[in-house]
Amino acid sequence: KMRDELVQQAVRFLRDKRAQATSHEKRIEFLKSKGCTQEEVDRAIELAKEIDTKNAKAASVIAQVKATKISRFQPSKQYSNAVSMNGIIYTAGQIASNTDGDIVAQSQEVLKKLQDLLEAHQSGMEEILTATVVLANISDAAAFNDVWDSWTRTDHLPARTILEGKLPNENNLVEVAIVARQVR
CATH class of the missing domain: 1.10.10.10 (Winged helix-like DNA-binding domain superfamily/Winged helix DNA-binding domain)
Incomplete structure (x- = not known):
């Protein structure tokens, strides 16, 4: 034993x-x-x-x-414009610099900023996993959706949430943050 x-x-x-x-x-x-x-x-x-x-x-x-390296892009005093880890990029909410425009103009500017940010960090439109959209006025959702629809591909739609909320500047009408996969 x-x-x-x-x-x-x-x-x-x-x-x-x-x-x-x-x-x-x-x-x-x-x-x-x-x-x-x-x-x-x-x-x-x-x-x-x-x-x-x-x-x-x-x-x-x-x-x-x-x-596991965490990369921070364009850090400011309070936040980084984007952070990536393990092949995923997380963006800060993007707002329009030109606040004179209507919801369509601001949405186009914000989505262009996001597209440029993705491309600069080894990603692309088709790699977006989730999007969080904050509208100053929820009644702008239809106009935002028109711009969104022209910006995204129907075969690569991410999960998305639209909320109404107060934005940093009273003239900002939309803010969008995304999470995407890095591929390059």
């Missing part, structure tokens, strides 16, 4: 850095001199390998997480 406590002690011994500095044969010889049977030695070796494999996998995952 295998003695579990003895096997656990043997596992700790086999995984000890000082013991690992000696040859495999000497470690086995030492365990047998302490009364371990061949079956107990074999089980201890198996368990030590399982632990080492799990630890190596965990270390690999940790290294991958640490290696």
